[in-house]
Amino acid sequence: MIYKQSLLTALLLLLFSVAHGQFDLNHQTNNLFIKPQVRQQILIPDISGYKTLKGDFHIHTIFSDGSVWPNVRVEEAWREGLDVIAITDHLEYQPHKDYTVSDHNTAYQLAQRKAEEMNVILVKGTEITKGEVPPGHFNALFIDDANPIENKDASLSIEAAVKQGAFIIWNHPGWKRQQPDTTKWWDYYTTLKSKNMLHGIEVANSNEWYPVALDWCIDKELTVFGNSDIHAPINLKYDLSNRHAHRPITLIFARDKSMQSVKEALFEGRTIAWYGNIIAGKESLLSELVSASIELKTAFRETKKKGNTWCYAELNNTSDIPFVLQDKDGNEIVLKPLSSVIVKFDKKTAALNYKVMNAFIGSERRLEINIPSL
Ligand SMILES: [Zn+2]
Ligand SMILES: [Zn+2]
Incomplete structure (x- = not known):
């Protein structure tokens, strides 16, 4: 008998709480337009030792x-x-x-x-x-x-x-x-x-x-x-x-x-x-940061033309900083944050050389980088 009573009480409490949870006439919340407390991640690699x-x-x-x-x-x-x-x-x-x-x-x-x-x-x-x-x-x-x-x-x-x-x-x-x-x-x-x-x-x-x-x-x-x-x-x-x-x-x-x-x-x-x-x-710090941010992936394609072997590879930016890269002929590549571009280069090239147009090491000096191609 006692068992049945307590079971009934539990059942009533459960029904009450379900009803309560479904629609409380006294208090309702709606978080649809509430800004969640979220931290934006800024992705910038660490540099040696720091x-x-x-x-x-x-x-x-x-x-x-x-x-x-x-x-x-x-x-x-x-x-x-x-x-x-x-x-x-x-x-x-x-x-x-x-x-x-x-x-x-x-x-x-x-x-x-x-x-x-x-x-x-x-x-x-x-x-x-x-x-x-x-x-x-x-x-x-x-x-x-x-x-x-x-x-x-x-x-x-x-x-x-x-x-x-x-x-x-x-x-x-x-x-x-x-x-x-x-x-x-x-x-x-x-x-x-x-x-x-x-x-x-x-x-x-x-x-x-x-x-x-x-x-x-x-x-x-x-x-x-x-x-x-x-x-x-x-x-x-x-x-x-x-x-x-x-x-x-x-x-x-x-x-x-x-x-x-x-x-x-x-x-x-x-x-x-x-x-x-x-x-x-400072040049040394910018150089380390840019080198840590940009990676050249292994070539995914090679073609031969007039005795040269041309490689196609992805140049990848792992940071939230965009990089505007200028080659020796003045061509610019915009390497957006967390994205890649395809670069084509002669297989004999030891490194890809760019001037980073948005990386200043002096009022009129831009950082120059060499990205190893092997
Ligand atoms: Zn102030
Ligand atoms: Zn002030």
Whole structure:
């Protein structure tokens, strides 16, 4: 009898829950138009001994003149496939400060937990923001406390950051509002560099890039950066529905995915700026990255003509970076991300030689590559 009663109760509960699950008059959900929490994979190969990380070291929030809350910046970066970011609100410009109770460390504090949850490395940073050039604007990264860095005098401000072990970037050196005629190197930066108070330059910022700044980085051994300087929500500025669209990104070649390794890589200059379809940086790093990205597969066909043997083979791009290859006759091959083209070459050829038209190793120098044909 007891058995029958409990069976009946279970049956009633089951019927109730099925009915409940089928249609609850009090609460129904529909996720049809909800954006799933998905991370886009950015496929870029590692190079010898280093992991290729994707970073953006120049981001604003509502705690300066941005329009986004700090933890949302972390999720935007995670969704876009980034591994490391720095929130760098202006020290000297907070147009929303009447509406916030904050100091210069608040944005970092509000983003930290999200960064831990999403495995995004969050570098503590700030933007030292002086009007004219020089001095201009600088990002101080890997700082402990942004508050004592604020100072009317730019040099004292940078000095306070450097005392905390900061890495200093000269931001947007060709920004027209600061440099209307020309993008120019000033003695001020030579002095900073000589005092170990300048470590890198943004060769790309937002929708601008400054080829001449790449020459400065190469000549003066400064680290190259491609940063977004994003103020708006990221998908209001970039069409991220396009699989290959991305903000300006700094590629970092780090020993592993850790704060310490990122810091070491920046101080040792192991970065490439990736802006639109352009990559820019040191020849050795670009050469390694392009070689790791492009492979020539074994020839699938051979034909003989006038004593020559012609091979047909697939040239394959395994990365999300497109490559525009120019041969010695000026013919161009566009090797789109994650795709292949067929190339025809004489079997006697030891290597296929191309100039990579979108890989800059100087303002007017493109990377040249040799892809072994055997
Ligand atoms: Zn700025
Ligand atoms: Zn900025």
